[in-house]
Amino acid sequence: MSGAPRSxxxxxxxxxxxLLTLTGSGCGGYRLGPSNGxxxxxxxxxxxPFLNDTLQPGLEDNLTHAMRIGLQREGTYRLGSRGDCDIVxx
Numbered sequence: 444m445s446g447a448p449r450s451x452x453x454x455x456x457x458x459x460x461x462l463l464t465l466t467g468s469g470c471g472g473y474r475l476g477p478s479n480g481x482x483x484x485x486x487x488x489x490x491x492p493f494l495n496d497t498l499q500p501g502l503e504d505n506l507t508h509a510m511r512i513g514l515q516r517e518g519t520y521r522l523g524s525r526g527d528c529d530i531v532x533x
Contacts, residue, residue, distance in 0.1 A: 487523030488514055489531045 477484055490510050495503035510532065520530070 459470040487527070488520040488532055489523050489525050489528035490514065490532045491525075525526050 489502060490507055492507045493503045493510075495501075511522060523529070523530070
């Protein structure tokens with residue numbers, strides 16, 4: 444015989460099959476691209492500078508910059524200028 448009892452060999456194959464099944468099914472519903480159904484970079488967005496009604500100076504610049512960076516990173520929309528954009532974020 445090969446040295447390993449039959450019951451251990453059977454459990455090893457069952458464990459391997461279970462791991463492969465769980466690993467393979469984890470990505471079954473994954474889809475590439477934007478999650479909202481809009482084609483990537485199909486629409487443009489203009490981020491209007493925010494108004495600062497707080498006592499913290501420079502907050503409006505930081506918030507506007509963070510929104511633009513977030514939109515670029517997410518990738519669904521492209522940044523546009525005020526005159527020729529599809530969406531205006533105020």
